[in-house]
Amino acid sequence: MLQECQPADIAEFLVDLEPEEIATVLNLLDGDMAAEVLNQLDPDLANQVLKIIGAEKTSEILDEMYSDDVADLLGELTDQEKDQILNLMEKEDAVEVRELLEYKEDTAGGIMTTEYVAILQDITAARAIEVLRETAPDAETVYYVYVINAKNQLAGVISLRELIVASPDTVIEEIMHRKVKSVNVHMDQEEVAAMVSKYNFLAIPVVDDNNCLLGIVTVDDVIDVIHEEATEDIFRLAGTAEIDLEDTLGSRIINSLRTRLPWLLVTLAGGLLAGRIIRGLEAELQAVVALAYFIPLLTGMGGNVGTQSSTLTVRGLATGQIDAKELFLTVGRESLVGSAVGLICGLIVTFVAFFWQKSLLLGLVVGGALLGNMITAATMGTLVPLVFKRMGIDPAVASAPFISTSIDITGLLIYTGLASFFMSQLV
């Protein structure tokens, strides 16, 4: 009954069981199916299961897995553990996995598979189809057939359909497409994902610096990368990082402290600096306590406008909607928006402060400070990520904690400046 289910569904069901129980279930499945199920499990759990399941079944399962998936599985183990498992595999496959383990995890090499279909450019269509029949069951995708020359360099590409339609005697070289898009093995996985999704490819070939074909990246791995990168961006914007569900409560708290505390300490230092700025207003505050009432309003509004602007900019840069070269245009546009919302909110606050505290001067100071604060917030929220991008720093690092703390400080400088200038007569 299990044999007829989707591997992803079986894995979902197994994830709540003990490793021993999972091993029992995998023993019931044939190697092919067990491999697909194991591939859907978390690498840590999968490795525990492999330790229990015994050498023979492990070897059966690993031989059925794609080389890139085996490499992902072994990535977290110690060298000694890696060797133990690789020794159980067929020699040829083990060599491929060892090669894949050499590449950095977040590059084209780290996500590519070596199970692809390639044919030589000087054989006939009939011979090519024969080659495919022999090698295809091993290949992760057969939607594109890559063509190589005698030096293993990528020379072209041809679709399965074109191959079948061609007359049997035609030499591949004559019918292949020579303009084939490929990526370098060291290219960042985010760029690879962007190319595959731009061109709507199902797979893209990976080459080394000499244009020799090393492997392919398939669309299912690209989807994983897109998910991963979006999550990373979202968490960076909030100054935090992903939680690992496999961790115990203790190590989760320690991990949270490690990723979140640095940003909070930045905020803490900023908050103390903000306090120092307010102290400059000591005399005015003693005369007009109401000046303190509007501090949370000013910092809160500035923080939100700044977060909106920086989020629009960071995501716009990531999706390509915003070009880092158009710095002045983008900043100018956001400053205009900041001025517009600042004018509306500033007017509201001026009236509220006036009626509440019966002081037009106080109203004007608070409203003016809010306007200035919102313009600065929109400008900084846009400028900082753009400058970071130009300097080669990930713009998502210009995250909420960083931006909102800087904006708190500039906002309070505007407020205390205005207040001490206009209110000094009250002291």
Added chain:
Amino acid sequence: MLQECQPADIAEFLVDLEPEEIATVLNLLDGDMAAEVLNQLDPDLANQVLKIIGAEKTSEILDEMYSDDVADLLGELTDQEKDQILNLMEKEDAVEVRELLEYKEDTAGGIMTTEYVAILQDITAARAIEVLRETAPDAETVYYVYVINAKNQLAGVISLRELIVASPDTVIEEIMHRKVKSVNVHMDQEEVAAMVSKYNFLAIPVVDDNNCLLGIVTVDDVIDVIHEEATEDIFRLAGTAEIDLEDTLGSRIINSLRTRLPWLLVTLAGGLLAGRIIRGLEAELQAVVALAYFIPLLTGMGGNVGTQSSTLTVRGLATGQIDAKELFLTVGRESLVGSAVGLICGLIVTFVAFFWQKSLLLGLVVGGALLGNMITAATMGTLVPLVFKRMGIDPAVASAPFISTSIDITGLLIYTGLASFFMSQLV
């Protein structure tokens, strides 16, 4: 030369030209290539080009486009404009496009294509291959062959390779896989994308309530959906929305005001309420002005912890890492993290305030308020999105502006409460 390039590259090059110039370039390309290039352009621009290019070429291009892409293109036009263009298409294709236009944009029906390959379950493998030869060039993907019964109901699926390997006389019914995953035509596009990426499919069949096959959703459309939904989540978290690059500066500012101002007005109201709370501390503030110095620190720290917690929760819910049912566990865990960072930051601030203002009591009040504020912030940041999710509201609406304003208010209540309790002796 253009004919050998990738459509996406040509589109990228064309996007900076005038519609008249784009029309000239498309006239140089054959219908197939022109269709693919047009498909990569923004729908607004593509429609402008079609108006210029003339009826004959428009009809040639549209006949080469996939029905789902034509529907996307026409989606933004008025009914009269739609009819004008549909009249230029072959009748059969126009009917398909009209049907697709009926489905909501963000459902399976809105992103599916009607160009798929389906065979009847009672024909032989040999006949099936013949059918494929005839229909395949029209079909968007031929990686999966769907099998239907006489009532057009989805009965099974078979891969191209299995079909070729099977002996010619076998009836499809005997070799097809009966357990085939499908999605309902009204399913939300986000769920469709989640299924395709979970099962690593290249396409998934779309059926109506009677299990009749209506179309397929292909992996390239799924990638677009994943990008779209991630962007939407990111912008919602910051209380803003996507900007449309085609808009003029004026309408962009109006759009920005429309999406961003509501959240800012929420923050404004919250800020005024915060001011009202601080007014309760009027007597204490007059005696100890230093109490005002720590207001930005408290609101800033609370806002950041809250943003971190809510971001982790909202994204965790979106990726399925967090289960809305495990409410107490998740909230408890985040509260613990909040307590841990709160203890560390609270201690630091107690010492700083003590040494700065030479008052142990003030230090303890500020440090204690910070601890309480950070625990509340982590708890609310986690609880609010989870409760929203359970109530069927998009948890991303529990966005930065909303959360941080609520946290400002509770934080100030804790601070003024502690201060008026312990500091009353100073007044």
